[in-house]
Amino acid sequence: MRNIAGIIILLLAITLFACEKEEDCVGCNLNPKIKIRFEATGTRLRTDSLLSSVNNKISLYTDSLAGDLTDEERNQLLAELSSLRSDSSKFSETSSLFRSGKAKLNLINAVGAQNLEQFQDTIIRDFAIPVDMRHDTSTFFFTHHDVVDTLQIYYEREITQSLDGVRMKLYGIGVIQEMSTFDSVRVTCYSSNCSNDITTIFVYF
Amino acid sequence: MILPQYLYIFRSTLFAGVFWLISISVIAQIENPVADSLLLDSSDSTSVLIQEGEVKSATGIDSLAKKKFISGLELAIDYGKLMTLWTQFESKYEAGINVRFFERVVLAGEVGYDELNPLKAYDNAVYYTVTGSYARIGLDYYTSYNPKSFYYGGVRYGMSMFEDEGVFLIDSEYWEDYEEGFGSTDITASWGEIILGTETYLKLGKKNPEDPTSKLLLGWKFRLRILMDFENREEPRIYSIPGYGRTFDKSVPAVNFYIKYRFGS
Numbered sequence: 001m002r003n004i005a006g007i008i009i010l011l012l013a014i015t016l017f018a019c020e021k022e023e024d025c026v027g028c029n030l031n032p033k034i035k036i037r038f039e040a041t042g043t044r045l046r047t048d049s050l051l052s053s054v055n056n057k058i059s060l061y062t063d064s065l066a067g068d069l070t071d072e073e074r075n076q077l078l079a080e081l082s083s084l085r086s087d088s089s090k091f092s093e094t095s096s097l098f099r100s101g102k103a104k105l106n107l108i109n110a111v112g113a114q115n116l117e118q119f120q121d122t123i124i125r126d127f128a129i130p131v132d133m134r135h136d137t138s139t140f141f142f143t144h145h146d147v148v149d150t151l152q153i154y155y156e157r158e159i160t161q162s163l164d165g166v167r168m169k170l171y172g173i174g175v176i177q178e179m180s181t182f183d184s185v186r187v188t189c190y191s192s193n194c195s196n197d198i199t200t201i202f203v204y205f
Numbered sequence: 206m207i208l209p210q211y212l213y214i215f216r217s218t219l220f221a222g223v224f225w226l227i228s229i230s231v232i233a234q235i236e237n238p239v240a241d242s243l244l245l246d247s248s249d250s251t252s253v254l255i256q257e258g259e260v261k262s263a264t265g266i267d268s269l270a271k272k273k274f275i276s277g278l279e280l281a282i283d284y285g286k287l288m289t290l291w292t293q294f295e296s297k298y299e300a301g302i303n304v305r306f307f308e309r310v311v312l313a314g315e316v317g318y319d320e321l322n323p324l325k326a327y328d329n330a331v332y333y334t335v336t337g338s339y340a341r342i343g344l345d346y347y348t349s350y351n352p353k354s355f356y357y358g359g360v361r362y363g364m365s366m367f368e369d370e371g372v373f374l375i376d377s378e379y380w381e382d383y384e385e386g387f388g389s390t391d392i393t394a395s396w397g398e399i400i401l402g403t404e405t406y407l408k409l410g411k412k413n414p415e416d417p418t419s420k421l422l423l424g425w426k427f428r429l430r431i432l433m434d435f436e437n438r439e440e441p442r443i444y445s446i447p448g449y450g451r452t453f454d455k456s457v458p459a460v461n462f463y464i465k466y467r468f469g470s
Contacts, residue, residue: 027329027374027382113379133375133383159385161440165327166373168383 032168033128034153035200038105042183043145043205044098051091058084094145101125103205107143116140126200133157133168139179142203149205152179156192170196277305278468279422285462286317296320301463303345311345313359319367319447326444330373331384337367337392339448345400353419354405361398363430365448368392373441387441394435394446402426404465422465430457 040047061081065074097104102125108116112132119127131138131153139152155170172192175185186202279302286297299317306312321335345359370388377383404424432455437443443452450457 025376026331027376030329030375031377031380032375110379112381116379118378130377130379132380133377134381159440161327161442165329166375166387166441167329168375 031130033130035128037202038103039204040098041204047095054088105144109141111139150181152176173199276308279303281463281465283463309347315341333371335369337447339365356403359400364395367447396432399429425462428459
């Protein structure tokens, strides 16, 4: 009997020391997301064109400074040169960002939601955006490179079960073209068989 | 609301208690010599009082032909399941009735009711409950290890009728959370069981502790349940079947601890 009592006490002692507080967060981080790739094509060309134009002006103004100018004209040129150099630096930085395949996102807002804070002032290329689980469409407003573009995504919602619990998957993901203000949009694996794990929306601007 | 750590302590204590009860059963059985007391006629009061040295001769004079056709009626309660009443995750009740033929063969019937609230059935369930009743019928064959302890093997056919209900939640950082209920009613399942068990007479209240007969028996049995007929819901899956266990596998082991009252001789 002593041995049995000893085992019971040992089990109780192990139990007391083994207790850990469990995290109590039901359903967190399970919002289904859709993959998006930002591709700067038109904007990149426009930026490169602007950069070239600004650099040409800088060159022209620099040459002009070597000529006979009044103090007032010289000061005016220097001020404009300063402004042009600032623009050139900005366009050069943006162009460099685009060449590396990235883009700068200032803000994402969505209908029915507030600012999607996690994307505020971020450098992006591929990202996954959470969608409204209570509706079959989600509308987003992307503020990037001084413009605001709209994207409306539609999808079919389906409840599935994983090893851990109940999840929502999205199928048949597409874009309502009439609502999109981007230069163009392309959806890979546009099919009702493709889930949000596979489908990617390419956004060209 | 019971904190998880206290629940864990309770479960471990329960486990220790069950371990202790098993130990009692085992110790009670190894105290006595090997003999098949079932070959003794239980209606003959002299035969059950024979001592160790006399057992061999006593077993030789008896035979199954001398036994009564119906030699006893027994009522059993599964006390292991009653301990679940204090837990947050399940409440189980189970009782059984046995009719004993020729001392060795037992026609067993068991009924039970389960209310299961498996906390970890789904990691994002707000709640999930399975409720239902079940019944089993089958036969056991007994052999005795010594005058007061027995081993037995048996088979069962079990059936369950139940329902489940739950609500799951998917949290959203930006939109309203998604919450949806699910569940089914009138779900049925059936399974077969192979049983190995042991039981021993309790000495409680006995004036003569050497007398192996008693009205109360303490026992436990190991069951291997094999699912025969059950169609699970597509999604979310039904987590558990009352009387059978979790649905993730086609065979489920289980152990029951019971106390039994024997009517008649």
